[in-house]
Amino acid sequence: MKVCVVGGAGYIGSHTVYELIEAGHDVIVIDNLSTGLKEAVHKKALFYEGDITDFGSLDKIVAGESKKKSFDVVMHFAAKIVVPESIKNPSLYYYNNVEGVRTLLDVMVKYNIKNIIFSSTAAVYGEAKDGICTEESETKPINPYGETKLASEKMIGWFAEAYDMNYCIFRYFNVAGAHKTLEIGLLRDNLTHVIPVTIQTALGIREKMTVFGNDYDTIDGTCVRDYIHVSDIAYAHVLGMEYIVKKNVSEIINLGSNQGFSVKEIIHEVEKHYPVNYEYGARREGDPAKLIASNERAKKILAWIPKRSLSDIILSDLEFRKKHKN
Numbered sequence: 001m002k003v004c005v006v007g008g009a010g011y012i013g014s015h016t017v018y019e020l021i022e023a024g025h026d027v028i029v030i031d032n033l034s035t036g037l038k039e040a041v042h043k044k045a046l047f048y049e050g051d052i053t054d055f056g057s058l059d060k061i062v063a064g065e066s067k068k069k070s071f072d073v074v075m076h077f078a079a080k081i082v083v084p085e086s087i088k089n090p091s092l093y094y095y096n097n098v099e100g101v102r103t104l105l106d107v108m109v110k111y112n113i114k115n116i117i118f119s120s121t122a123a124v125y126g127e128a129k130d131g132i133c134t135e136e137s138e139t140k141p142i143n144p145y146g147e148t149k150l151a152s153e154k155m156i157g158w159f160a161e162a163y164d165m166n167y168c169i170f171r172y173f174n175v176a177g178a179h180k181t182l183e184i185g186l187l188r189d190n191l192t193h194v195i196p197v198t199i200q201t202a203l204g205i206r207e208k209m210t211v212f213g214n215d216y217d218t219i220d221g222t223c224v225r226d227y228i229h230v231s232d233i234a235y236a237h238v239l240g241m242e243y244i245v246k247k248n249v250s251e252i253i254n255l256g257s258n259q260g261f262s263v264k265e266i267i268h269e270v271e272k273h274y275p276v277n278y279e280y281g282a283r284r285e286g287d288p289a290k291l292i293a294s295n296e297r298a299k300k301i302l303a304w305i306p307k308r309s310l311s312d313i314i315l316s317d318l319e320f321r322k323k324h325k326n
């Protein structure tokens with residue numbers, strides 16, 4: 001299939017491009033390089049620098065490509081994703097994340113592209129009551145980032161109804177790890193995700209890390225989250241795309257591992273390789289004690305199960321960070 005990946009120079013998008021190419025698909029990447037890296041785009045994908053909030057630039061790229069062969073599927077990764085930044089600057093998040101999706105959908109309508117895969121997030125659930133999220137759990141985001149993803153999900157639903165499109169919306173939990181080639185991984189300034197922060201501390205890139213809260217009602221008092229390897233996430237996109245195109249249906253699917261690990265367990269896992277200098281700090285506002293995905297639907301519909309364990313995730317991120325330390 002011919003696939004347009006917007007945001008394909010970013011962390012999850014670039015891994016998905018690798019999986020799509022390995023599965024034999026024809027990939028075009030559009031990215032404004034605001035947080036992505038051109039070097040992260042697979043050599044066999046065709047890259048265009050462009051912004052999805054700009055109808056004119058998107059229209060020009062899609063028109064040119066459609067003359068060669070029409071797109072079968074669009075995959076959207078082109079979002080801003082930093083929660084504290086979204087609280088400080090909601091306008092930027094609504095513009096980039098919601099207006100960007102609307103513009104993209106308008107272009108899809110114009111060129112009669114019928115299938116979209118959309119990256120959503122566990123943040124749409126907010127503080128899930130018992131900490132386990134199924135796709136039917138109440139959606140109640142607690143920050144602008146989560147709100148923009150939920151608004152985009154709903155907009156995609158309405159466009160699908162109006163223009164006879166199919167969608168697959170994936171709600172990811174905590175994504176981590178790097179590609180097996182160690183060519184791509186999570187490279188970004190001011191990382192906030194717990195696995196890379198712990199590994200940066202272990203490698204001496206950070207002097208110390210803070211564990212936010214050790215008095216939660218969890219096995220050891222620290223927050224419990226569901227961690228999933230980025231290549232497992234990326235592969236699910238190939239399956240999701242093939243599924244909605246073949247069956248002519250739409251789905252919303254969680255991508256997680258069905259199990260949770262505490263921050264202390266992450267630190268212990270990293271400490272199997274290197275010591276970690278950490279201290280306890282106060283809880284962060286809006287951090288639920290536990291957030292775990294039910295991945296039953298992904299198993300049932302896509303026959304998808306994560307292949308990589310927590311120790312695989314940590315080892316791959318560790319090796320990647322060692323290789324790209326400078």
Ligand SMILES: NC(=O)c1ccc[n+]([C@@H]2O[C@H](COP(=O)([O-])OP(=O)(O)OC[C@H]3O[C@@H](n4cnc5c(N)ncnc54)[C@H](O)[C@@H]3O)[C@@H](O)[C@H]2O)c1
Pocket residue numbers: 006007008009010011012013030031032033034035036037050051052053076077078079080081096100119120121122149171172173174175176
């Ligand atoms: N990283 C996670 O743990 C996580 C968890 C849940 C959901 N998600 C979702 O996954 C998607 C990808 O996240 P990521 O971690 O790869 O982020 P990322 O910042 O690495 O990737 C986003 C990519 O989109 C590009 N981009 C942003 N705005 C654009 C625009 N207007 N036009 C064109 N390109 C644009 C950026 O340059 C970047 O390459 C996002 O939609 C995010 O909401 C990520």
